[in-house]
Amino acid sequence: MTFKDLPGNLIRLLISMLIAAVALMPIVWGLLSSFKTPQDILRTVPQWLPNTFTWQNYASIFKAGTGGYIFNSVLVSGGTVAVCLALGSIAGYGLARFEFAGKRAVTVAIIAVMSIPVASLLIPTYTMMAEAGLVNTRTGLILVYSAYQLPIVIWIMATYYQTLPEELEWSALIDGYTRTQTLTKIVLPLAKPALIAATLFVLTFAWNDFVVAVTLLSSDTVRTLPIGIYNFLGFYGREWGPLLAASMVSIVPLVALFVVLQRFFVAGMTGGGVKG
């Protein structure tokens, strides 16, 4: 850094700090406030740090059943990831390695479903799930989540397979491997970065989703964490401490995962294209 650059660098630093402050302020303040007593939270002159540090907000939400909500969220997220990876890694292979009648239509359908926002499907899906008796079940939620996330998984996988040298598969086929063996023993181990990217993308969606779950789930035993939080919003009203604590329980594991594996997240956002 030369002296001439100093003003420019200072301005850059200031802008950077401003950006970080705007992005993080609501979250950091929520985190700090989740350790405050109710009186501290509602102080008319707000302060950053808790006067007396307390876990009471967290104790209160776990007493209200948050453990069960976390269990449901883990179950549903895990199930969705399993279904998406199983079906997506296979379908992606078909799309990447074969020329077939209707390939264009399939591709267009994948991009279309990838781009259609979930909200416009809520009422139709609810209508159908009610007819099929899948409302208010974790299985139903896993199936719907999978249907919404599968196209992006197929896309990520197919794009990645196309970057792998096909000669490897040919030699495996010549050595007597079946197509299935080639896929499981040669291709999938090489596609690990794409599998990680797909896992993270699906996991984030399933862990975070609120709108699908709020329409499909109603009984307390099947509620996922976001629905639990939403119910707290009605239950605790203006008592912000437990609400902030529940929010932190939802976002802290995700943010940790994201910070460690950031480069894989970006792949899903831009629609495929993982670098190995």
Add this chain to the structure above:
Amino acid sequence: MIEGSRSAYKYLWPALALEASFVFAPLVLSIYYSLHKVRYFELGAVVWLGNYLDVLSHPVFLNSLLVTLAFSLTALFFTFVTGFGLALFLNRDGPGNVLLRTVVLIPYVIAMLVGSMLLKWLFSADAGLIAMANAYFRLSIPTILADPTYAMAALVANAIWRDSAFAMIMLMAGLKSISPSLIAAARIDGANQWMIFRRIILPLLKPAMLITMVRLLLHFANVLTFPLILTGGGPNNATDTVALRIFRVGFEDYDLGRANAMAILLCIFNVCAVMLLLAAFRKRKAT
């Protein structure tokens, strides 16, 4: 390729079956429902386009259309501009920039529900921030979420806060695809920073910009969590978007005929936007 169409579908059919059951079948059923009178799941008489006409002539729905239009376009403008600024500012791969990109992405990665709730808390009178700002800067901001204009601004702020990072990532991917040698060549020819931006970067970035805009527009036109959590559609329906209206008619009034009609209308808009998106993709492939 050695094998023919039949073996390709061996790989594809499980995925296609899942999509058919949980995306396409609901849409078909939805159209069927939208043509009937429905009360609490009781499929009544066929009314053909009755629900549609009913919805389209209802002042509350028309209001929600205007609200959605105002919200989507304002949010699109500010989110896009902010995201573009961030992309240009953080484009170079230094350790500082990588860190800041991570920070900016955090509001995007966390649950929308939680993000909107945190903002609701900040904007509420309970947090005390507004009172403090008023006292400190001698402003007279009212209770934000109780004032129609400020509530809409809060909704847009929610969108910018969360989704600028998405625009940034999309546009940065576009910027990365521009060959550095082009820019180096222009510099040798004596072009300054502005000319490079105006004459090389902007034209080459057009497909990425179009894709980003359409995806943001789709997201904003359909988003339910922001208004449901942050403003609840109020005050006085000032932030009552179409997505929220559908949710209320469907899951609070259980009028599935009208709700499905509205959902189909929204879907038609979405399909148009997606077609635009596909055209943009094709253009990008071509260049």
